Amino acid sequence: MLCAQAGNLELGKAWMRIGVLVALGCVAAPVSAQNCTASNPQLAVTVLQTVLATCSSPADFQAMEYKYGYDVVLVQASVAGNLAIPVLRQLARLPKNSECTSSNFDAAARTALAKLGDENAYAAIKRQWTQQRSGPYPGRIDFIGDDWSLSRLWWSF
DSSP, rough: HHHHHHHHHHHHHHHHHHHHHHHHHHHHHHHHHGGGGGHHHHHHHHHHHHHHHHHHHHHHHHHHHHHHOTTTTHHHHHHHGGHHHHHHHHHHHHOOHHHHHTTTTTHHHHHHHHHTTTTHHHHHHHHHHHOOOSSOSSHHHHHSSHHHHHHHHHHOO
16 A cells, blocks of 8 residues: 555656646747747748738838837748748839838848849849948848858958
């Protein structure tokens, strides 16, 4: 009988430890986890579509930028990869009077397109870079990260 009670006690302790670990995992996960788009390309595309939808409303755009951050286009495009290309092309072609162009989201979209291999976007950034004599620099060529962009950054300092 004593052995049975000791076994139940040990079993109870084991279940208690498991319960504590589960509870810690449930509390720690939301606190320390990254945005769930970090590993979900389709969700990243949805975020980019949300960005695009807010470009005509200053209030909606401000709320979106507060929620996702100023670098939302580059971050979400890097997660979504080629799935983001249609939305990025729409962002890159926005009229100059939209909320997104005033925050340079259109330039970020062109930069992401260039990073994803869009030759037209890449050529446009290279052309702007060679024509630009002073800041702000056109496009985030540091994000592109190829030999040309890195050499331009090196020699510009």
